[in-house]
Amino acid sequence: MTSTVTLGLPFVEAAQAQKHVTVNEAFQRLDALTQMTLAGTGASVPPVAPGEGEVHAVGAGASGAWFGFDGALALYQNGGWDSVTPVAGWRAWDAEAGAIVTFDGVEWVPGLIALSGAGAAFAHRTADVLHSVGGGPVSTVTAALPDGALVLGVSLRVVSSIGGASSFDLGVSGAATRFAMGVSSAAGATAATIRDVPQVYPGGGDIVLTAKGGSFNGTGQVWLAIHLAELTPPRA
Structure with a gap:
């Protein structure tokens, strides 16, 4: 050798x-x-x-x-x-x-956690996106939730102050507070809560920020992190 x-x-x-x-x-x-x-x-x-x-x-x-x-x-x-x-x-x-x-x-x-002999995998990963908050009562992060993944929670940090609303909720259409409620709009504010009932979103989905105490005026940015668990099937 x-x-x-x-x-x-x-x-x-x-x-x-x-x-x-x-x-x-x-x-x-x-x-x-x-x-x-x-x-x-x-x-x-x-x-x-x-x-x-x-x-x-x-x-x-x-x-x-x-x-x-x-x-x-x-x-x-x-x-x-x-x-x-x-x-x-x-x-x-x-x-x-x-x-x-x-x-x-x-x-x-x-994010590999476990792997079968046939190549089927169980993995955890975190996907993040920098979102510029739009004007109006709701700001939508389009297609932020991936298809078929188990979403354990969504965390965030306010990068620059969000104008027009003193606070906001974080969720999805029809469940505005699913991930957080009453988050401060001030720069540096954070939210990080693991959902007691993780959920799968077939076909994916949007994340929505809902203004409280007014409407967003189109200023401010947030980093959003989607914490996921995913399964991949055995290889052919």
């Missing part, structure tokens, strides 16, 4: 000259793959100006300097790209998506 099984760290050979080159190469790979951060997942074309130690999970149809890297990790070191084969169970921080992802042997899955 010329390298380790899992991380592919090169071994120093007996009577090898310039041993430091091999050792430093191993350190570089160890530094990149341990506590790994992925610059992105699914791309098939290398970035124009990668940084030393940058790692990408390559998608299908890889081309250019990534040709033949389909499904592999592309590690940039010493001015070139190196292909690394991931092992099922490896975890990384996906900087592009802002989520922890786990390699299940085929693809990188965000």
Whole structure:
């Protein structure tokens, strides 16, 4: 064997000259793959100006300097790209998506909690959206709730003060206070409550902010975070 099984760290050979080159190469790979951060997942074309130690999970149809890297990790070191084969169970921080992802042997899955032998997954994730509050009694965040996911709750932070109403409720059409009620419209106000009865929204759905003590005047922004549990079926 010329390298380790899992991380592919090169071994120093007996009577090898310039041993430091091999050792430093191993350190570089160890530094990149341990506590790994992925610059992105699914791309098939290398970035124009990668940084030393940058790692990408390559998608299908890889081309250019990534040709033949389909499904592999592309590690940039010493001015070139190196292909690394991931092992099922490896975890990384996906900087592009802002989520922890786990390699299940085929693809990188965000928020993976449990996985069956056939590839069926149970995952938790959080999706967020920056919403500019419109004018009127209700401001709608269109299609914010994904189809088929179990919504555990929606949290928020008021980024900039919302004008025209001293407070607001957070919910859905027909249930205006489902996620929060009486949230202050002042910048910095927050709400974060886990629903006692999580709910699935077939076909997805909108989130609505309902003004209290007046109507919104079209100013202010809120960050909304939708906290979800999702199921994926076994692979074909």
